[in-house]
Amino acid sequence: MSEISQRRQIANGREDKMAQSTIASIIDHHESALLSEWTRRQMESLHTRRDLISDAELRDDSRNLLSALREGLVHEADGDISKTGWGKARDVLGDISRRRATQGFTPTETATFVFSLKQPLFDRIVQAAGSDARELAEQIWSATMLLDKLGLYTTETFQRSRDELIMRQQQEMLELSTPVVELWQGVLALPLIGTLDSSRTQVVMQNLLEAIVSKGAGIAIIDITGVPTVDTLVAQHLLKTVAAARLMGAECIISGIRPQIAQTIIHLGVDLGGVITKATLADGFQVALRKLGLAVMKP
């Protein structure tokens, strides 16, 4: 077993060059046949998703990748796709997987695009190798390695474009979800919606403190009705915000504490001492008015 793998390693270095160039020559000679068989296989494997992509687009993508593949094989003989000679192939693949990600394909379907080239390519290799078993094994091995690398690269790019999408949406959510509203002259409200983490608290704190300065507000009501869970970290963030507002000379009221949240806070042993807490925003607003010496009455 080990002897075989050892021989393979030695053989890899020596014969890869030849093997790769053979793949290139196969692509050269049988380009149209490879292309039609490859696209046919793709259409078979994607038969349920035909609404997402047109035949023409699929054929164009395949043709582009095949020519980029040949170019890469000619420039860089050892199948290392991170080298500069593979730049075009990487660009084509990256573009395809980004497009597939936005079109709504799964990672498997996107990677299958590359892997479905194996069968037609192997058929040609078998024909070319004839009865030489050793030669055949080497060819198949290097072709598999190359296509696997390309397939993995596709998945990686697919994943990365998804991650970028998520990051962008997170950023948008961060900017959208922290409004500071003025309820009355000198009374600000900060309705918090969604989970509070460190980076969001930073933005919330900044917005609130700046609004306190610009509006000259003496009282700020932080409403946590929309915060799904309060753990020790969230509580700590809230207390920090309250402390910072107090340092600037504004008083904070925390409102919108749901029954479950009240239970959690006590179970966790969080000390909210020194902060006025109210069950609803209305109660908090009443306290604020009373502190300003105002009252609401019927005319």
Add this chain to the structure above:
Amino acid sequence: MDKIPILHVGPFLLVTIQVDMHDRLALTLQDDLTTQIVSHRARGVLIDITALDIVDSFIGRMLSNIAGMAKILDAETVVVGMQPSVAVTLVELGLSLPGIRTALNVDRGMDLLRASRESEGPIVGSREIT
């Protein structure tokens, strides 16, 4: 050597910090302030830090020291005009300055001092000594 001026506003003292605080300046300020509280029988001290945009633990400690000293001399301290970035820094440093009262600006700080002075009320001593 520069000095931080201390202004008299009615029964209160107003200190406006506009320069970078360093150790010697802070000590001089503490000295001057305590002397003036005693000599003018001041009942309150306003420290305006609107112009201060960088703080460290030293300045935080200095503020609470001044408040402590004033308290012993029966004067109340109000820190006014703290910038948002300064407030965040102090909280992150763990210096939330307990025992110091704060206000948004000098006006409000003055109101605060007046209010707490009125609530004390005049001293009435009518107990008969027998």
